[in-house]
Amino acid sequence: MAITIKDVADAAGVSTATVSRALRGLPNVDSLTRERIQKIATDLDYVISPSASRLASGRTGSIAVITPYIARWFFSTVLSGVESVLQNAGMDLLLMSVSTPDGQHRLPPAPRLRRRVDGVLVIALPPQDAQLHEVLGLHMPTSLIGLTMPDVPSVTIDDVLAGQIATQHLINLGHERIGVINGAPIISPYTAENDRFRGFGMAMKDAGLPIDPMLEAYGYFTIAGGEQAMTALLTQKNPPSAVFAMSDEMAFGAMKAMRSHGLQPGKDISLIGIDGHDMSEFLDLTTVVQPVQDLGRIAAEALVLQLRTSGGEVAADSIRLPTQLIVRGSTAPFKA
Amino acid sequence: MAITIKDVADAAGVSTATVSRALRGLPNVDSLTRERIQKIATDLDYVISPSASRLASGRTGSIAVITPYIARWFFSTVLSGVESVLQNAGMDLLLMSVSTPDGQHRLPPAPRLRRRVDGVLVIALPPQDAQLHEVLGLHMPTSLIGLTMPDVPSVTIDDVLAGQIATQHLINLGHERIGVINGAPIISPYTAENDRFRGFGMAMKDAGLPIDPMLEAYGYFTIAGGEQAMTALLTQKNPPSAVFAMSDEMAFGAMKAMRSHGLQPGKDISLIGIDGHDMSEFLDLTTVVQPVQDLGRIAAEALVLQLRTSGGEVAADSIRLPTQLIVRGSTAPFKA
């Protein structure tokens, strides 16, 4: 019913092999022949059958993106970066979310990847996540975004540095009792939060400031969590004068908690986040901006490149993108 | 290299045809044989080759989602609903964004869909969008989300009603000079904004209130746009006492503008949005909540169902989901 390569070949008076080569820009095709075939193909409105092509060639021309969340700012922003690159590269993007600690059960992604994609992009899964390891066990070209693992290419920011910059900013303003809103307590699953916390610790240590365990709260990277965490910090006998939230969304929640307590960010308590969330400017939040869309873009580009130059085992380098401190009204000098 | 259906067939001592039937749950296979084959398949760690299956069967088992934006709240939330359904249905989700009025040029989506997906889900494109029409011209099973068109199945809210409810709420509070932050001026491209504006007009008319063209501003469905629009409304000689923003994000921008002018939402001016954005609770914004994730979920379910019962031409019904007014602090009774 649909028109096939055979139809084009017949119309052009050549073999299907030549059509295939001509259309794909392979060498050893006379340029006149090629042009003629291209014209005929467009005239006939021919579109190649991906399934047939994939079956014959063994390449799928598609990449899977595995993410724990779709409808969260960080993830959807990374995704948009990935999508733009893959679209330009002419690759299909298969979107697949995985079950999350707090989440619904879903099919494990690994089996759904086999024979189906050429490569995988994983966004910010905890390094010890079982599903992540299943995916890595597939041994297909893979790139990580927002998390790092030994021997796997990745694109992230320098989270330690980001934590350090954020904390240092508060210290520079004269704050000494600095609270921190972390992701999850005890063994935190994400590398990002560990690293940011390490950066926090380093900055504190460099400044000779003590780290009060009472000033650590957990916001689970959500707005509601940030609100609770801030509430916990505020209801202490000796609250902090400044708070470092490890994500902007938690900072938003923290702002809400402050407001409930009649406190004003930047006036009564300084607050800094990390992310550069769309709303951070709107809410006048000081933050360490990370180039989220670029995270996705660059990871996708690297993966596409690796697939193109396939076989040529690319070094598993981990790319770190720069961050930038944007000072806004939520942070201000310490006033005793 | 990878193991094929042939290997399974040999191991089970049957033909590939039987394996194919057994594994896909087709009838006319002895239950013992089926179980044996299934066991062997899992033992051998066999995974079907999608390309081969697609080529032979003509079905791709995948659905494309076409959206103008990925990293915006509404779109990513719809997408997450779609994804969860498709994942459960065992279908692949191909994500594809299209060029936008304000956007970068991209490949037109239609050619990339042919022979590649079984169905298409389109999120909130303007009804007269050229790329949308190309897609519809493909005549494949398609469902629209957040927009309606004659003879095409769709899932939306009742935008007229939503606009009416929002406006009526302001009227009920005693407001008479009601401003409106629309999407774009003149011929607005989205059905949603037209309909919401019609609802606005209906409510005003029912209340016998005049519509002052000076009280209409345009926010282009973005935060920054909402801020500008609100600024325009506020800098008039006779500003409104209440404002209906057609989306929460525009309302957020409006809040910012109000704050810049030293005004407080719900105190000095009432403000209502539409969406039920994650941040609306946080910002204490009264809004007409639409079930965004369900929009995606239900559209996906309908499409999957249609594909399953394929051939049985499904009626192109347009499903409307209910909305809900959530009153928060941004709206308050009119005070002269």
Added chain:
DNA sequence: ACCTTTCATGTAACCGCTTGTGTCCGGGGT
């Protein structure tokens, strides 16, 4: 007992493209 069904399974023809291997031809080298 004989014929018709029914069910489980095998046979083999595709599905539409890719690619290794040939074939043919013109041109350059000697």
Added chain:
DNA sequence: ACCCCGGACACAAGCGGTTACATGAAAGGT
């Protein structure tokens, strides 16, 4: 003139499933 070489193209064997059709045996009807 003869040979070799490379470029342009054709041939045909897959790639790994699906499915219409054929087959045979067991079951059921009269």
